[in-house]
Amino acid sequence: MTATTTAPGSADTAAVRRAIADTVRPARPGRLSTALTFGWRGMLKVKHVPEQLLDVTVTPVMFLLLFTYLFGGAIAGSTSAYLDYTLPGLLVMSVLFTTVYSGVSLNTDLTKGVVDRFRSLPIWRPAPLLGSLLGDSVRYVVAGTVIIAVGVALGYRPDGGVGGALAALALVVVFSFGLSWVFSVLGLLMRSPNAVMNAGFMGIFPLTFLSNVFVDPATLPGPLEAFVEVNPISVLATASRSLMAGAPDGTAIAVSLAVAAALAAVFLPVTTRLYRSR
Amino acid sequence: MTAQPALAIEAVGLEKSFGDTRAVAGVDLAVPAGAIYGVLGPNGAGKTTTIRMLATLVEPDAGSARVLGHDVVAESDAVRGLVSLTGQLASVDEELTGRENLVLVGRLLGHRRAAARARADELLEAFGVADAAGRLVKHWSGGMRRRLDIAASIVVTPQLVFLDEPTTGLDPRSRNQVWEIARALAAAGTTILLCTQYLEEADQLADGIAVIDRGRVIAEGTPGQLKASVGTGSLHVRLLDPGRRAEAARVLEAAVGTVVLEPDPAALSAACADAERAAVGVGELGRAGVGVAGFSLDQPSLDEVFLALTGHVAEQQPSGTLEEQAS
Ligand SMILES: Nc1ncnc2c1ncn2[C@@H]1O[C@H](COP(=O)(O)OP(=O)(O)O)[C@@H](O)[C@H]1O
Ligand SMILES: [Mg+2]
Numbered sequence: 001m002t003a004t005t006t007a008p009g010s011a012d013t014a015a016v017r018r019a020i021a022d023t024v025r026p027a028r029p030g031r032l033s034t035a036l037t038f039g040w041r042g043m044l045k046v047k048h049v050p051e052q053l054l055d056v057t058v059t060p061v062m063f064l065l066l067f068t069y070l071f072g073g074a075i076a077g078s079t080s081a082y083l084d085y086t087l088p089g090l091l092v093m094s095v096l097f098t099t100v101y102s103g104v105s106l107n108t109d110l111t112k113g114v115v116d117r118f119r120s121l122p123i124w125r126p127a128p129l130l131g132s133l134l135g136d137s138v139r140y141v142v143a144g145t146v147i148i149a150v151g152v153a154l155g156y157r158p159d160g161g162v163g164g165a166l167a168a169l170a171l172v173v174v175f176s177f178g179l180s181w182v183f184s185v186l187g188l189l190m191r192s193p194n195a196v197m198n199a200g201f202m203g204i205f206p207l208t209f210l211s212n213v214f215v216d217p218a219t220l221p222g223p224l225e226a227f228v229e230v231n232p233i234s235v236l237a238t239a240s241r242s243l244m245a246g247a248p249d250g251t252a253i254a255v256s257l258a259v260a261a262a263l264a265a266v267f268l269p270v271t272t273r274l275y276r277s278r
Numbered sequence: 279m280t281a282q283p284a285l286a287i288e289a290v291g292l293e294k295s296f297g298d299t300r301a302v303a304g305v306d307l308a309v310p311a312g313a314i315y316g317v318l319g320p321n322g323a324g325k326t327t328t329i330r331m332l333a334t335l336v337e338p339d340a341g342s343a344r345v346l347g348h349d350v351v352a353e354s355d356a357v358r359g360l361v362s363l364t365g366q367l368a369s370v371d372e373e374l375t376g377r378e379n380l381v382l383v384g385r386l387l388g389h390r391r392a393a394a395r396a397r398a399d400e401l402l403e404a405f406g407v408a409d410a411a412g413r414l415v416k417h418w419s420g421g422m423r424r425r426l427d428i429a430a431s432i433v434v435t436p437q438l439v440f441l442d443e444p445t446t447g448l449d450p451r452s453r454n455q456v457w458e459i460a461r462a463l464a465a466a467g468t469t470i471l472l473c474t475q476y477l478e479e480a481d482q483l484a485d486g487i488a489v490i491d492r493g494r495v496i497a498e499g500t501p502g503q504l505k506a507s508v509g510t511g512s513l514h515v516r517l518l519d520p521g522r523r524a525e526a527a528r529v530l531e532a533a534v535g536t537v538v539l540e541p542d543p544a545a546l547s548a549a550c551a552d553a554e555r556a557a558v559g560v561g562e563l564g565r566a567g568v569g570v571a572g573f574s575l576d577q578p579s580l581d582e583v584f585l586a587l588t589g590h591v592a593e594q595q596p597s598g599t600l601e602e603q604a605s
Contacts, residue, residue, distance in 0.1 A: 009406035009407065009408065009409060010406045010455060011404065011405050011406045011425060011455045011458060011459055012403070012404050012405075012406060013458050013459070013461075013462050015400075015403060015404035016404045016405065016458075016459055016462045016463075017462050017465065017466055018404070019400055019401055019404045019432065019435075020432055020435050020462065020463060020466040020468065021435075021466060022435060023435045024434070025434055025435075026387060026388035026389050026390075026393070026434070027388050028359075028387075028388050029385070029386070029387075029388045034386060037382065037385045037386055040382075040385075041371070041374070041378075041382055044373075044374055044378055045373050045374070048373055048374065048375075048414060049373060108373075109371075112367060112368075112371075112372055113365050113366070113367030113368060113369045113370075114369055114370060114371045114372075116330075116335060116363060116365040116367070116369045117363065117365070117369035117370070117383070117430065118386075119335050120333050120334070120335060120358060120361070120362065120363035120369075121358060121383070121386055121387065122355055122358040122359040122387075123386050277336070
């Protein structure tokens with residue numbers, strides 16, 4: 001058996017004619033139902049291409065192991081103390097990396113021509129974009145859960161307990177919904193899925209390292225410290241840390257949510273406009 | 279089905295530019311309902327852009343078009359409800375299975391889950407891809423994808439189907455299957471707008487053809503009219519007795535036109551623009567007592583038509599490759 005199937009059955013002209021003769025035209029579905037159908041499509045993709053999930057979870061797990069055992073002692077005095085500090089940040093990193101894939105899969109759809117099919121159907125126009133959020137959210141939750149699980153396996157015990165961990169995960173997922181629109185715009189502007197991936201990581205990678213995910217900014221030189229303090233990823237990591245610790249930092253949580261809302265407010269309309277006109 | 283207007287597509291002065299490229303520079307089209315109408319032109323002529331404007335995927339810069347009586351800009355949603363598009367790149371989802379693709383379209387068009395599944399299975403069977411239904415489409419051959427793509431276009435039977443280069447990159451067997459499907463659609467009363475670079479395809483399928491080059495329609499008519507408008511055809515005659523060829527040549531030269539002797543010693547042909555003259559020529563041979571084994575009347579090929587109209591040659595149908603088209 002080869003991967004490609006050739007010379008299978010033939011079209012049966014009589015059956016094609018019978019199929020065409022059936023002119024049943026169902027009532028148009030509602031907006032929610034249409035978006036949910038696209039959500040189902042997103043789920044099917046996760047099911048058919050689980051490697052994608054592997055891609056996005058392996059890198060953060062690798063960082064978790066590397067940093068904890070290689071630098072943990074040097075940075076925080078002991079590996080367990082460092083795990084306490086860095087795990088909530090790695091949760092942020094892990095889920096944010098996943099958002100790049102929203103842009104990658106949108107670009108894949110465009111280059112393959114399936115978007116032309118969607119755009120020629122009599123459906124609510126934002127439905128494909130909103131529906132894909134559903135598939136995305138599964139990816140976010142899996143990526144976040146994996147990193148927390150690995151942390152727990154290595155001895156991480158958040159003071160906030162299960163509730164704190166879930167709250168942190170929920171916050172990071174909500175932030176990712178906002179950020180994903182940035183990558184959707186990239187996905188609509190760039191030529192190939194690979195270009196989107198490269199550009200996406202070129203942005204998110206340094207931003208993640210120039211945050212407080214791995215080190216306490218107090219140890220950094222002045223200008224760098226200033227940047228790290230205002231980096232939204234630091235704020236989100238601080239918020240995530242506070243929730244995991246069972247002592248929610250209201251300001252950090254509010255700022256994180258506001259940044260997410262602002263990103264969505266700016267990039268969601270750009271996405272829908274580009275999606276219509278491309 | 280509701281009554282259709284006499285013209286399924288009526289476009290006037292359509293224009294679309296991308297930066298400095300005038301992809302479509304003033305296209306008029308009048309496509310009768312129920313016909314297969316061919317838009318024939320070389321790569322880059324503006325076929326896809328024209329289809330995308332008519333299928334409401336892009337708005338024209340200038341001009342207007344009505345599809346099945348609805349304006350493509352002001353009533354784009356109504357147009358989308360009546361037409362289907364089979365794009366130049368197969369418009370199917372490669373990361374889903376064949377069945378999932380059709381169920382997805384069925385659900386989006388309002389079928390309930392069970393009805394969408396039943397329709398998907400009916401179409402997979404009719405299009406000869408039922409065996410591969412559960413496999414991801416990225417593992418399917420080009421011909422199978424094309425058929426799935428057309429199947430997706432008739433999940434809910436449309437009144438008009440846009441087919442954009444449906445056989446580009448297909449092997450001859452798959453191409454013939456796509457042609458059969460297009461004919462079946464037309465026989466059921468569906469209007470088809472067919473874009474193609476292949477003269478043979480337009481000749482095989484289309485009732486009317488618009489020849490398009492550099493964003494403009496440069497000729498229009500039935501395949502026969504287009505051929506008649508350029509050059510002449512020829513009358514080929516095969517004789518029972520090769521020994522009487524010289525006599526036959528004299529008769530045809532007088533009754534029809536310039537005679538060419540063919541390599542076959544029993545055959546000759548005469549330049550001939552219309553069938554009536556040809557009939558006279560064959561009659562004259564009979565009167566002179568020259569026995570005729572057979573005869574035929576050739577029209578000029580669409581290749582010659584295209585060359586005469588545009589001054590350059592159109593591309594030929596590749597003789598069979600399963601390669602993915604480059605776009
Ligand atoms: N989205 C686009 N952006 C820029 N140029 C385009 C775009 N689409 C088409 N063109 C250009 O417009 C011209 C006509 O293209 P097209 O309509 O695809 O022709 P055809 O389908 O006949 O091959 C070509 O020169 C093509 O490069
Ligand atoms: Mg084209």
